[in-house]
Amino acid sequence: MSDAPLTPADCLTASAIAADVMAGTRSALEVAEACLAITAAREPEVQAFEYLDPALVRAQARAVDAAPKGPLAGVTVAVKDVIATKDMPTGQNSPRYAGCQTGVDAACVDTLRQAGAIMLGKAVTTEFAATNRGGKTRNPLDPRRTPGGSSSGSAAAVAAGMASIGLGTQTGGSTIRPASFNGIWGWKPTWNTISREGLKLYSLTCDTLGLYARDVADFDLLADVFDLDDAPRPDTLRGLRIGLCRTPVWDRTEPSMRDAMEQAAMILRAEGAEVITLDLPEIFNGLKDAHSVILGREGRTAFLNEVRNTPGIHDEFVALAENRRQITPAEARAAYGLADACRAALDDVMRGVDVIMTPSACGEAPMGLELTGDASMNSLWTVLQVPVVSAPGLLGPAGMPLGISFVTRRYTDRTALAVAGMAGEAFSRPLAAVA
Numbered sequence: 001m002s003d004a005p006l007t008p009a010d011c012l013t014a015s016a017i018a019a020d021v022m023a024g025t026r027s028a029l030e031v032a033e034a035c036l037a038i039t040a041a042r043e044p045e046v047q048a049f050e051y052l053d054p055a056l057v058r059a060q061a062r063a064v065d066a067a068p069k070g071p072l073a074g075v076t077v078a079v080k081d082v083i084a085t086k087d088m089p090t091g092q093n094s095p096r097y098a099g100c101q102t103g104v105d106a107a108c109v110d111t112l113r114q115a116g117a118i119m120l121g122k123a124v125t126t127e128f129a130a131t132n133r134g135g136k137t138r139n140p141l142d143p144r145r146t147p148g149g150s151s152s153g154s155a156a157a158v159a160a161g162m163a164s165i166g167l168g169t170q171t172g173g174s175t176i177r178p179a180s181f182n183g184i185w186g187w188k189p190t191w192n193t194i195s196r197e198g199l200k201l202y203s204l205t206c207d208t209l210g211l212y213a214r215d216v217a218d219f220d221l222l223a224d225v226f227d228l229d230d231a232p233r234p235d236t237l238r239g240l241r242i243g244l245c246r247t248p249v250w251d252r253t254e255p256s257m258r259d260a261m262e263q264a265a266m267i268l269r270a271e272g273a274e275v276i277t278l279d280l281p282e283i284f285n286g287l288k289d290a291h292s293v294i295l296g297r298e299g300r301t302a303f304l305n306e307v308r309n310t311p312g313i314h315d316e317f318v319a320l321a322e323n324r325r326q327i328t329p330a331e332a333r334a335a336y337g338l339a340d341a342c343r344a345a346l347d348d349v350m351r352g353v354d355v356i357m358t359p360s361a362c363g364e365a366p367m368g369l370e371l372t373g374d375a376s377m378n379s380l381w382t383v384l385q386v387p388v389v390s391a392p393g394l395l396g397p398a399g400m401p402l403g404i405s406f407v408t409r410r411y412t413d414r415t416a417l418a419v420a421g422m423a424g425e426a427f428s429r430p431l432a433a434v435a
Contacts, residue, residue, distance in 0.1 A: 012158075013214055014075040027061070029065055035076045036054050036058075039120070042161070049162075056088070072112060077117050077120055078163035079109060079121070080129070080166075081124065092125065092128050095310070096306065104198070120157070125151065132371050141182065148177045149178065151168025152178060166213075168211070170382055180401060181361060182365075184212055187390075187417070202302050202303075206382050206385075208385075237422050243357065244275055249377070254364075256364055260359075267423075296320065355419045356407040358377065359377045365400050377405075381407055389413075391405075393427025
């Protein structure tokens with residue numbers, strides 16, 4: 001074993017940790033101790049965790065060291081607190097579930113543990129991961145700003161170097177937007193390619209496990225662990241046809257993000273890619289509203305029991321359960337029908353491009369912690385159920401990150417990862433600032 005102490009840089013990537021632990025040059029316990037030390041230093045300011053027990057982390061690490069080494073041996077994971085863990089509470093940021101232990105792991109946690117990963121702690125979420133009301137977590141790059149939500153703690157923990165991987169969820173923009181705000185890699189896989197068993201339910205149509213990392217190569221490891229479909233993996237940007245998609249809600253973007261998109265296009269063209277403007281067909285214009293109707297309809301059933309059994313629950317959940325929007329069955333059927341039609345239409349649209357490039361957020365992370373930001377740039381892709389990978393590397397006028405999303409057809413996550421990885425490398429060579 002190495003006598004050299006781990007630095008924050010050593011703790012940031014799952015790939016480096018797993019390689020060292022499997023090779024025997026570091027132990028899982030050494031990695032855990034380093035991550036705990038970084039957490040002790042940064043957590044008072046960032047406040048990413050709802051629950052963290054150092055003794056439990058060390059016990060997991062010792063078990064990893066004593067067992068045959070899996071592909072994620074020693075990798076530390078921040079788990080969003082709506083994802084069940086057998087040995088830690090899953091509080092869902094709700095008084096009703098404070099201190100509640102399920103006694104079983106969510107399927108994704110179970111799979112990660114089997115591969116040798118260590119669950120570092122439960123990361124802060126908004127209530128039931130179903131609101132944009134902010135919480136205590138701060139953006140590690142500027143504590144005055146939101147880290148985004150609802151996967152706020154998971155994103156902040158990875159960005160601050162406390163965990164190498166973060167587990168989030170996305171029903172609107174809860175994974176991709178925080179990735180952009182915190183300057184890290186974010187991945188919303190194709191809907192239902194990773195089991196959602198053991199995750200708090202909001203929308204069966206949209207809920208998706210989300211993932212964070214500081215190196216896109218870590219997502220390749222995770223894709224293998226979760227046995228995702230094979231797909232073409234380009235090894236050069238040269239010759240790729242990339243569709244720059246402003247989407248029907250482009251008016252919600254800030255000037256900084258519009259400039260970032262143009263800069264991204266310029267960089268990718270310089271790398272040899274063909275970047276073209278991609279306008280979605282008119283049928284997509286109603287998709288944002290359809291997403292909202294679907295969440296209203298499915299949230300009504302998801303939170304009915306919570307409303308009836310939780311005195312003092314926030315009125316926005318009461319409004320969902322009572323269907324105050326008065327969404328009719330006909331309106332719900334129309335929203336589902338439009339979503340289905342747009343998924344089919346997107347398959348046709350994407351026959352003309354290898355990948356779509358689109359904003360990961362409306363702009364830089366907003367000041368203040370009251371709200372988690374606008375999910376307008378994400379909800380369309382969530383209801384379309386396609387893979388989305390947010391690549392960091394560009395900066396806005398305040399020096400805060402601006403993520404660029406890469407979208408491919410359903411079940412081609414590995415294509416999106418490959419293209420986003422090359423694009424992110426180009427964006428960071430050198431780190432560019434958007435005027």
